[in-house]
Amino acid sequence: MDQPPKPPIPYLLAYAFTLAARRADEELRPYGLSVRKFGLLVQLQLEPELTMSELARQLGVSRQSLHELVGELERAGHLSRLPGATGRTRRLVLSRSARRLIAHAEEPLTRMEADFLGDMDPSEVETLRTLLQRLLAHATDDETWLAGT
Template sequence: MDQRLAAYDLTVRQYGLLAQLSLEPELTMAELARQLGIARQSVHQLVNELVEVGHVRRRPGADDRSRRLEITDTAHYLLTRIDGPLERAEAELLGDLAPDEAETLRALLQRVLAHATDDETWLPTR
């Protein structure tokens, strides 16, 4: 994944942050850290990097102390371009798993992430 994302000047963590903000716009730093399962300091570093290159904006939050995050139009466009290469990388990673096996693995990993981050948004919608 790192190799595929390097062509877009992104790391896996940066991509994950952008993808999460795309799914759930205007998250706070604390919410994002909890959902990604990483320390707030790491989120601050990632956000600063993405703000610097123009992929994320900070907006005023509900109170004077909080800030909401949103991805820019440039980042939205970038995410649409990345889908194809990541799908190919996923296919290579899954190797000879049958489609139903790959789906089972994906569902199990989503359950693990939902449990580990205490965030049910990882679970598939039905």
Template sequence: MPAEELGVLIKSAQAVLNQRMDEALRPLGLTVSQYACLQNLLDEPGITGSELARRTFVSRQSANVLLQGLERRGLIERSDDPGPRRERAIALTAEAKQLVATARDEVAAVVTRMTAPLDGARLRTLLSELAACRDALLQND
């Protein structure tokens, strides 16, 4: 069944992509989840912990554990005052901003390797089709 094959292929591609990203990020002392967390904090300052958990594909509790580790490492700082949602604001340190810039380059190299067989038109089509598949699954949520 082609639909079933598609699901297996997407999961397989995701697993290999995660493995390659992990290999690229390991020398920087980051996991894929830590990188995703830092990248989201950089891209959207003031993001809530709940939204951060959703965007990094982990539970709220796992996101808190990630943040605690990043804080111990000196990569994030939390304000002492709770914000309007009773969550303490999280900010990246200067060290974290430099680390994310380097990590983004490493991840971009992995994605470039993954998409090398595709010309621009095929890549745009793939992006569009995968977005349509995702959106179809999100309907009625």
């Protein structure tokens, strides 16, 4: 008997993202964050010299969407825009409140992650994390995804 076709990996990743993002957004809502805003703050913490274009590419959002996210975080006091290396560029700087917010929001996200991953054992979770980081490093041509692997 023929085996049913295996679901394509892009579909599996997209569906897993939809489910994970929905649950992460619920956990982050009390902090005034979404998973996108949290990701933006964490990415800036990891790579503070990113340009807006690089940040948009890494987050997988349009420049317009990034400007909206940055504006919301700036109005909340979590980001500042300062002059960049050239007169034409701006760089984003995390505030102290953003650093505290990241630290506080990590706990509910860790709990949500454990619940989301269910009965996967710790070695499976780390294998999944490593494979996703390798995938992202390859897809974005950015080896910073491999930090800590």
